[in-house]
Amino acid sequence: MVRRMRRLAVLTVGGLAALLLSLTVAQPAPAAPKSPPAGVDITGDGLAEPLRLRAEHHPDHVKAIVDQVSARALVRQSGSPKKAALGPKYTVVVLAGDVPKQTYDLYPKAVGGPRVFRPAKQPDSRKTTAAWFLGRVSMSETLRTAGVPLERTYESVSGGIGGGERIIPEEALNPAQDLNEAFGDLRRLLLLNVAVVLVITLGLAGIALLVRRRTR
Known part of the structure; x- marks a missing residue:
């Protein structure tokens, strides 16, 4: 049971790390510039x-x-x-x-x-x-x-x-672009906070399980 919990924790942390890395590094492709007048x-x-x-x-x-x-x-x-x-x-x-x-x-x-x-x-x-x-x-x-x-x-x-x-x-002078960037940064920040909370929760759960197993 302990090994399963450890494996689950490792897989979860790894998946969250990959997700955060993709959100941080990946940037939307810039729109193709319009051709100037001839x-x-x-x-x-x-x-x-x-x-x-x-x-x-x-x-x-x-x-x-x-x-x-x-x-x-x-x-x-x-x-x-x-x-x-x-x-x-x-x-x-x-x-x-x-x-x-x-x-x-x-x-x-x-x-x-x-x-x-x-x-x-x-x-x-x-x-x-x-x-x-x-x-x-x-x-x-x-x-x-x-x-x-x-x-x-x-x-x-x-x-x-x-x-x-x-x-x-x-x-x-592009408020729409600035707003989109602000929302993107906010989304990444929220996801980062959620990931940190999940990692801490899984860590505490694993520690509690280990303590419970040893005290039996």
Whole structure:
């Protein structure tokens, strides 16, 4: 009987140790990154022909332009601004390969801060609604460095009506990911506590059984 209890205790402790090791070491596989846009086409005031930027030749410019129209960076505006207050207009078409997928109208010199307009009619025929958004204050300088003929401006790093560049990286602003990690750590801690309690209980049971056998 004593040998059986010892063997059971050893097997239980070993199984719990393996379980805890797998929970501690194993990490969920990261999601596959989305393929970046292949490029953007820009047309508008002062451009005799479309400005065609491709990721393979101008990756930084393409990323900067796409960031200006990213849904995560846009804040929707109630109502429509007055046309006279918008200033020069630049249409940005985002491409996937050679296929146009999205289009936006950018107004970097709008009174009160840059504006972005999303037309209801999109190149990929997806259903959406026309909407105005507050743009980033860096819009004018981003377009200028990409090749749009705009005067140089000195925008602030952050703040402004249209919002600025984020000082904290976009990846760091992910509360869902932080919450999942917190729950994962809590689960591992609870399982560790349960395992410790079971090991102690089995140890005490084994000691009690040995004492009982010797006192008979």
